[in-house]
Amino acid sequence: MKRILILGAIVVVATGGVLAVVSRFMGPPSSRVDYPYVCRDCKAVFPLAEIKADYRNYRVPKGAPSDSIVHCLRCNKGWAFPVTKCEVCGTERILYLCKDTRCPKCFPEAAEAARKEGVNVLFQQP
Numbered sequence: 001m002k003r004i005l006i007l008g009a010i011v012v013v014a015t016g017g018v019l020a021v022v023s024r025f026m027g028p029p030s031s032r033v034d035y036p037y038v039c040r041d042c043k044a045v046f047p048l049a050e051i052k053a054d055y056r057n058y059r060v061p062k063g064a065p066s067d068s069i070v071h072c073l074r075c076n077k078g079w080a081f082p083v084t085k086c087e088v089c090g091t092e093r094i095l096y097l098c099k100d101t102r103c104p105k106c107f108p109e110a111a112e113a114a115r116k117e118g119v120n121v122l123f124q125q126p
Ligand SMILES: [Zn+2]
Pocket: 039, 040, 041, 042, 043, 044, 072, 073, 074, 075, 076, 077, 078, 079
């Protein structure tokens, strides 16, 4: 009985060690997340990774509805918005461009809100 317990303990420690090594190798999950940003003004598209590469890139414009919005890395004055993918239908939309941030394909109310605000939240690859 004692032997089995010791064996069990060894297995637990070994698995834990492997997991720790693997997770260190892969890095924390948040650092692997990447999605595009699009500038509302100059239409430039650049990856989140590029903003993350330098903390000085985190310049939230005054009056921005979310602190996920940053000054465009290309034109330096436009507002760049994060692009997200709908988990249900896969449509890529620009977050925070419209007050209603839901997917316009899945929620007709969101599409209607965007139409009223005169914005197009659908993201098109340049
Ligand atoms: Zn720009």
